[in-house]
Amino acid sequence: MIRVYRALITQSIQVLSAYRVSLFLYALFSFIRPIIFLAAWVAVAESQGGRLGSFSRADLGGYFAIAILVTHLTAAWDFFEFEWEVRRGSLSPKLLRPLHPINYSIVNNGLWKLMTSVAVVPVAVAVAITFDARFAATPAHLALGTVSVVLAAGLTFTFGWVFASAVFWTTRVHAIVTLYQRTAFIFSGQVAPLLLLPAPLLVAALILPFGYMLGVPTEILRGGVDVTTALLMIGGQVVWLAIGIVLYRVVWNAGLRQYSAVGA
Amino acid sequence: MTRYLGLLRLFVRTELQFALEYRVNLLLEIMQMIVVAGTSVAAVLILFSYTTVMNGWTLPQMIVLLGVYYVVQGAEELVMQPSFQKFMEGVRDGTLDFILLKPVSSQFMVSFRHFQTVQVVQVLMGLGVTVFGLSQLATVVTLGAALAFALTLACGFVLIYALLLALSTLAFWFVKVDNILAIFWAFIDAGRFPIDIYPGWLRLTMSTVIPIGIAVTVPAKAVAGQVDAQTMALIAGATLLAWLFSRWFWKRGLRAYTGASA
Numbered sequence: 001m002i003r004v005y006r007a008l009i010t011q012s013i014q015v016l017s018a019y020r021v022s023l024f025l026y027a028l029f030s031f032i033r034p035i036i037f038l039a040a041w042v043a044v045a046e047s048q049g050g051r052l053g054s055f056s057r058a059d060l061g062g063y064f065a066i067a068i069l070v071t072h073l074t075a076a077w078d079f080f081e082f083e084w085e086v087r088r089g090s091l092s093p094k095l096l097r098p099l100h101p102i103n104y105s106i107v108n109n110g111l112w113k114l115m116t117s118v119a120v121v122p123v124a125v126a127v128a129i130t131f132d133a134r135f136a137a138t139p140a141h142l143a144l145g146t147v148s149v150v151l152a153a154g155l156t157f158t159f160g161w162v163f164a165s166a167v168f169w170t171t172r173v174h175a176i177v178t179l180y181q182r183t184a185f186i187f188s189g190q191v192a193p194l195l196l197l198p199a200p201l202l203v204a205a206l207i208l209p210f211g212y213m214l215g216v217p218t219e220i221l222r223g224g225v226d227v228t229t230a231l232l233m234i235g236g237q238v239v240w241l242a243i244g245i246v247l248y249r250v251v252w253n254a255g256l257r258q259y260s261a262v263g264a
Numbered sequence: 265m266t267r268y269l270g271l272l273r274l275f276v277r278t279e280l281q282f283a284l285e286y287r288v289n290l291l292l293e294i295m296q297m298i299v300v301a302g303t304s305v306a307a308v309l310i311l312f313s314y315t316t317v318m319n320g321w322t323l324p325q326m327i328v329l330l331g332v333y334y335v336v337q338g339a340e341e342l343v344m345q346p347s348f349q350k351f352m353e354g355v356r357d358g359t360l361d362f363i364l365l366k367p368v369s370s371q372f373m374v375s376f377r378h379f380q381t382v383q384v385v386q387v388l389m390g391l392g393v394t395v396f397g398l399s400q401l402a403t404v405v406t407l408g409a410a411l412a413f414a415l416t417l418a419c420g421f422v423l424i425y426a427l428l429l430a431l432s433t434l435a436f437w438f439v440k441v442d443n444i445l446a447i448f449w450a451f452i453d454a455g456r457f458p459i460d461i462y463p464g465w466l467r468l469t470m471s472t473v474i475p476i477g478i479a480v481t482v483p484a485k486a487v488a489g490q491v492d493a494q495t496m497a498l499i500a501g502a503t504l505l506a507w508l509f510s511r512w513f514w515k516r517g518l519r520a521y522t523g524a525s526a
Contacts, residue, residue, distance in 0.1 A: 021443050022443050022446070025443050025446045025447065025450070026446075028446075028447065028450035029450055032450050032451065032453055032454060033453060035462075035463075035466065036453060036454050036456070037307075039457065039461045039462045039463065039466075040311055040318070040457050040461060041311070043319040043461040044311050044312075044314050044315045044318050047315045047317055047318055047319070048314060048315055052314050130463055172289065172292075174292075174296070175292035175293070178296040178299060178300065179296075179299060182299050182300060182303040183303075185303050185307070186303050186306055186307065186310075191306075191307040191310060191311075192307075192310050192311070196310075196314075197310065198310065201310070
């Protein structure tokens with residue numbers, strides 16, 4: 001398996017470096033939206049004398065600066081690629097190979113994030129400086145936060161594959177994916193730090209998987225919650241990741257059984 | 265002129281027939297627009313649960329702004345985006361030659377040949393949201409403000425058109441320029457809030473090179489009577505310049521075009 005992965009990594013690096021410009025263009029999407037909502041929240045905070053609940057202007061800066069990094073590290077886009085591959089028929093040969101297609105995707109996903117971090121990290125730092133960001137993270141927060149980011153990336157990746165598998169039934173997944181992404185838009189911590197969501201939405205965000213995808217790791221990394229709460233949140237992530245993996249296996253296997261290529 | 269209008273009607277009709285072939289897809293696309301607009305309104309409501317005014321913008325004004333955002337985005341996706349996309353494909357595979365040979369303005373053909381007719385729904389929805397926001401405003405919209413709104417919105421369309429035409433024209437030299445347009449897509453998201461809340465570099469970007477900020481924020485301000493005559497004259501002047509430049513640039517590009525395999 002190590003040998004296989006080494007070959008996959010070499011191949012993936014070569015493919016990614018062949019399209020350098022578009023490689024970095026998609027990284028734009030990692031930071032534009034957090035900056036937009038940071039600006040909006042700062043404007044709201046200023047109308048209230050610079051504070052919103054437990055958040056000062058500097059805390060908002062800290063939250064969204066880290067949200068840029070977490071958004072980037074948890075990006076998953078397999079559903080769009082899948083739809084395209086099914087419609088073009090290039091999925092079928094991939095399924096015939098001895099290696100499960102998810103392996104290609106894991107390597108590609110990880111390497112893209114690694115390579116484009118060169119562009120995204122400086123942006124996050126610049127945002128943190130511009131908005132005088134304040135961080136309250138202790139070394140324990142950083143350690144737990146790192147674990148939490150990895151879990152969140154696994155969560156978005158797994159759910160990405162669950163929705164990608166819908167393609168076996170519908171061929172087009174755009175509508176379903178839009179629904180999924182817009183729910184995440186409200187509940188994951190994109191439009192507001194979880195702690196600033198109105199109470200019913202906060203509860204929903206933590207019952208559903210969405211809060212664990214972005215808001216939770218971001219709060220832990222910035223030191224916005226104490227260590228006990230952080231551990232609880234990580235527990236929630238583990239539970240949802242487990243559910244996601246089971247869901248993915250069921251949906252993928254069922255889909256595969258009844259899949260017949262387009263044109264068949 | 266009547267010939268061009270007739271052509272336009274024909275293009276819309278064929279595209280509508282094409283869209284109606286895939287009815288389920290059509291319904292799903294409309295559903296997506298409603299979900300996207302609904303969640304955007306929800307995001308604004310979350311922000312305003314903490315305040316009544318954001319950098320001088322009240323909630324009704326923000327709703328108006330969001331409505332204008334969807335009108336502009338819908339108009340852009342209705343005709344500009346599909347047409348320029350096809351144009352760039354045409355440069356790449358050589359089918360542009362057939363368009364150039366037609367006895368009508370090639371700029372017209374390239375800009376208005378393709379429609380995503382379903383986007384009409386997005387424009388109408390945007391208008392609906394705008395009208396709802398207006399009905400909630402504390403002040404009455406004067407005739408002058410309504411005219412200012414129409415004028416600045418028209419300027420916004422032309423500005424975006426000029427930008428997209430100029431960017432697409434680059435295809436004559438560089439062939440593959442979809443990536444440059446992707447930058448436009450990334451920034452359009454920022455149009456959902458008034459540009460005056462953004463840090464300097466972003467505000468500057470959105471009022472010059474990617475004028476989505478002007479196209480959305482200025483009309484939303486104008487309808488509340490907050491744009492003075494001087495600013496409007498400035499924007500109208502800039503729009504005229506942008507349009508003249510893009511037209512000149514397009515003609516230059518056309519002269520540089522040699523066909524896909526020449």
